[in-house]
Amino acid sequence: ISGFNAPRLAEKLNVCLTSDAAFTLLCQYDSLISKAAVSILGYTIISKVNFTNEKKFSLSLQGTQYRTAREEGRGIRARLNELYPQQSDLEQQYYCRALRLPNRTHPDVPVGDESKARVVEVVGQKAEFDFKARGHLEIGERLDIIRQRRLAHVSGHRSYYLRAAGARLQTALQNFALDLLQKRGFIPMVVPDVLKGVVFEGCGMQPHAHRSQVYSLDPARFPDFNLAGTGEVGIAGYFMDHAVNLTDVPVRTVCSSTCYRAETDTGRETWGLYRVHHFNKVEMFGVTADETGEESSQLLDEFVSLQKEIFSSLKLHYRVLDMPTEELGPPAFRKYDIEAWMPGRGSFGEISSASNCTDYQSRRLNIFYERGDGSLKYAHTVNATACAIPRTIIALLETHQTKEGTVRVPDALQPYLGLEVIEKPKYTPLKYIGPNQPNRPPRSPWR
Known part of the structure; x- marks a missing residue:
């Protein structure tokens, strides 16, 4: 979102959104994606080394180093499990608000109501x-x-x-x-x-x-x-x-x-x-x-x-x-x-x-x-x-x-x-027979 100017975007497109709220949402989403990207990258590296080639990994890291790396991998996995629900919720909010963004407007279109x-x-x-x-x-x-x-x-x-x-x-x-x-x-x-x-x-x-x-x-x-x-x-x-x-x-x-x-x-x-x-x-x-x-x-x-x-x-x-x-x-x-x-x-x-x-x-x-x-x-x-x-x-x-x-x-x-x-009809139009009209038969039990 580098260079994002929410107030200017709202003015140009006549967006019926709170500019500050839209900007905050974009910042949250951008930050979350960055965190997730780093975590996913780290998790991918450790998973690849730790599980796919565990034998080679165990030879290169011995004792305390091995246990530390495994613990770090579990920590990354735990952080990802916390991030995924937040990401899903923000994606839904982001999508719903993005749907409200209007098209550009022709430069000759009058501005106002x-x-x-x-x-x-x-x-x-x-x-x-x-x-x-x-x-x-x-x-x-x-x-x-x-x-x-x-x-x-x-x-x-x-x-x-x-x-x-x-x-x-x-x-x-x-x-x-x-x-x-x-x-x-x-x-x-x-x-x-x-x-x-x-x-x-x-x-x-x-x-x-x-x-x-x-x-x-x-x-x-x-x-x-x-x-x-x-x-x-x-x-x-x-x-x-x-x-x-x-x-x-x-x-x-x-x-x-x-x-x-x-x-x-x-x-x-x-x-x-x-x-x-x-x-x-x-x-x-x-x-x-x-x-x-x-x-x-x-x-x-x-x-x-x-x-x-x-x-x-x-x-x-x-x-x-x-x-x-x-x-x-x-x-x-x-x-x-x-x-x-x-x-x-x-x-x-x-x-x-x-x-x-x-x-x-x-x-x-x-x-x-x-x-x-x-x-x-x-x-x-x-x-x-x-x-x-x-x-x-x-x-x-x-x-x-x-x-x-x-x-x-x-x-x-x-x-x-x-x-x-x-032209006016030559027949007699329908006559309204409402509940309070005179000479109306008793109410049918079927209604």
Whole structure:
């Protein structure tokens, strides 16, 4: 650790660690390794002489010398037995803290918190209404396409149902995004939703940390299995311990998957589809080379252009933000967010992001590319949200609502949805019969 400057490292990388604690841990580990190395060397020498060639040793050391050497060997062995548990404990602490170290940051990234985000581009105009704009939950309930209330006994808080045109809208958005990306050369994939912790850690997440956003399965039955909060984890696991050929990069993949997030910050966005425990998302993931140092930055720009094409086709008003250091997350070298205007909320809301992770994930997951001479080099990875379904539905319903309570369907979605307008249902919606409702039959003994 010669020349180690913990405060400077923390400042440069925006590490959310106590610098003094990190420095102390490194010093302890360095000292312990030095002691162990000396002891192991001495033990190896004495073992080799004392046990492998004991006859020759006994001839060269007689009487008191022999007994002294044997006693020294036993002392070294005893010291090693004390050091090994300490080494194991420090290695675990060192590993856990090292996992929290973030990637480098691009020199042009703004420094600071969310308020320092730089607006790169604003697309479209805010929707104007001659009536008070409704929120998506009110619109969805009137059209009977969203249900979120009275689900405590079914699936708990922050869950929801989509039905009729709502369910079809989800499928339409997924298929629209997948079709567009396949035409751009993306390889469609279906990925696992349940993955081991090492894949999450390789992506820069901490599934076992306190108040983690990752759902973990019962460790007594399924040790170290977790539910993915993004398709990025599943695709990254596909490339883990593999190499792509230099002639094939960049490799562009896309998947549509169900995402699970604990959303432990329960005080934010308590109602609606903006912050929920499960949702569907179309995710882009790219693996590229690091020959010129610009490949992953170019791929990031390409992904952002595709995001803009998708949201412009949906006739949304949105802005592109260059996110500051405190909003990057550990793996991102640079990150762009896209926020859509949501009239019902009266504010912009994030609907997608795109991150250049350079070689941060590939070093942890051993993702390589192979050069023409057969040599291997760590690849760079880029990921981006093509369409986060619930938040896109929020923007669509609130942007394209009408005074009559219907919702106009953007031209790009009409072939997938089979509708030009989402109208009020012609049937009678379900009627709630709760425990305190009049004329409710006696409670069933089966519940």
